[in-house]
Amino acid sequence: MNNLEFFLDKSALVGNENQILSSEEFKNLLQKESFEYIDVPSFNQLKDIQAGEAGIKNALIEVDYAIAETGTVVIDSINENKRLATCLAEKLFVVMPISKLVASLNDVADFIEERTSDMGGYVAFITGASRTADIERVLTVGVHGPKEMAVYIVNDL
Template structure:
């Protein structure tokens, strides 16, 4: 299902990567942050919302490796950030969409305010379609569900397609095999 998801997601403008371990994925993310110019200056910050991926990782040490990387996500830090990192609960092969429980405001802020959104997900979280995901979520446990399909886009301005008006201009999806079974 991964290959089908990747094909659909790339078809709507997302970038899709897959790593075997958290360490490999973390190395990719740190390199990506450095290549994108993450720095301790407004519009160059990166914010990382807490989630299962970070379990057991020394976030203070990571912040020291990448100036401008913060794990304290607020409206202001997210708005001043170039990159936001969050986690998704599921990926849908039929549309190339991510499904994220964004009940925690930090997840929403990291996913919507920065110019670039990196989302992390376990490879085992790929589902065939919306029917499959709707059998796993309930209003009692999931109060704010977001469906993310590619970078933000609109064509409501004189019918001209514009990328990044209502959210990130770039969506980078990082699948991690080792996260299998971690998130639910």
């Protein structure tokens, strides 16, 4: 199984919606969809808002890396609004250029060290929608992060 197949399998296991798109298909999607927060440098897209008490309905964020072995996306979250958007969005959409896909956590170790060496560094690891359960095993979705997550894998950046 190659890295992409492994990522898709692990990502789907936690309930993520995954779509493989060309750059053109993604650009068309950007024109059709309305996101409250956008941070997608590869397409020169930025729409910055500050999360209020109502939270954020949806956010679109480009990943810094994706880890195939766990289906996890890695996002440099030093920007407070970006950090809040990834935690408070009801639905989190992530853009993953296929070139950012690595096999394992070891492959992003240097990136993590570089980004967190200062006291103010934050790196988020997001595998899917937030899930938590209490002692009675009552599952609650979306308490510590998004209720839903979708991954747009752009294959020709």
